[in-house]
Amino acid sequence: MVGKGMEIFFSPVESAHQKRERAKARELRQSQWWRQQLGQGKCYYCGEKFAAADLTMDHKVPIVRGGKSTKKNVVVACRSCNQEKKYFLPGEQALLTPSENHDESGVERFDQDLE
Numbered sequence: 001m002v003g004k005g006m007e008i009f010f011s012p013v014e015s016a017h018q019k020r021e022r023a024k025a026r027e028l029r030q031s032q033w034w035r036q037q038l039g040q041g042k043c044y045y046c047g048e049k050f051a052a053a054d055l056t057m058d059h060k061v062p063i064v065r066g067g068k069s070t071k072k073n074v075v076v077a078c079r080s081c082n083q084e085k086k087y088f089l090p091g092e093q094a095l096l097t098p099s100e101n102h103d104e105s106g107v108e109r110f111d112q113d114l115e
């Protein structure tokens with residue numbers, strides 16, 4: 001059991017990707033489009049209404065799993081949903097994330113120690 005790669009079960013994306021997508025997320029947060037999303041005030045996951053201040057940007061496919069900061073991949077989530085999402089079972093997670101990028105074999109290994 002030596003060598004790199006043995007200890008991980010899904011391929012973590014390169015940090016360049018993470019950096020880039022986090023920067024894009026910041027930009028997206030400044031956008032008119034995002035303000036509109038916040039203005040609707042509805043959490044993507046629980047469907048409840050919230051004040052903009054209580055809403056966060058959530059990546060359906062987390063950046064660490066190869067998700068991108070695109071309008072398709074970011075949703076408005078209330079704080080509690082955003083936090084709970086980390087603990088979703090893989091099956092539930094899969095329902096919410098019709099994936100374009102991450103590979104299914106990685107789904108059951110969570111990203112909990114990466115974020």
Ligand SMILES: [Zn+2]
Nearest residue numbers: 043046078081
């Ligand atoms: Zn919610």
